[in-house]
Structures are given as structure tokens and as C-alpha cells.
Amino acid sequence: MAGKCEVCGKGPGFGHNVSHSNKKTNRMFRANIQRTTIHENGQPRRVNICTRCLRTLTKPARVA
Numbered sequence: 001m002a003g004k005c006e007v008c009g010k011g012p013g014f015g016h017n018v019s020h021s022n023k024k025t026n027r028m029f030r031a032n033i034q035r036t037t038i039h040e041n042g043q044p045r046r047v048n049i050c051t052r053c054l055r056t057l058t059k060p061a062r063v064a
Contacts, residue, residue, distance in 0.1 A: 005033060005050040007057075 004011040013029040032051045037044050049057075 002033060002048040003030065004048070005031060005053055006047045007049050007053040010050050010052075 010031045012031065015027055015029060016024040017027045018024055033048050034051060034054060035046065035048050036054060037046055038049070038057060039045070
């Protein structure tokens, strides 16, 4: 599975695991990328998309 969102471009972040003794080792924060089908202009399209973008796209329109 691809490690980058096709909508927002979110990819892996980097940082450190910090132990009790304050020893720092490298780690990755991976984006939650899902392969799903979205509809653009009535056409289905398979995309690798992060769950934040997926949630935003499926959110119902707010009525004022």
C-alpha cells in the first residue's frame, strides 16, 4: 500500500522513541492510508487516501 495520501499529500512523519533512560531511537509515524473507491464526476476511481480526507469527503453537507 502506498504511504502517501493522493488528496492531501500526507505521508510518513519521523521522530524518536524516548526510553525511560532518555535514550532516543528513530521511529516513523505512518499516515493511516486506505485504498478505497471515490466517485469523481459520477465516475468511480480507486485512490489511496488518508482516513482524515476520507472522513471529510463522506461528511454530509451542513444545512444552515
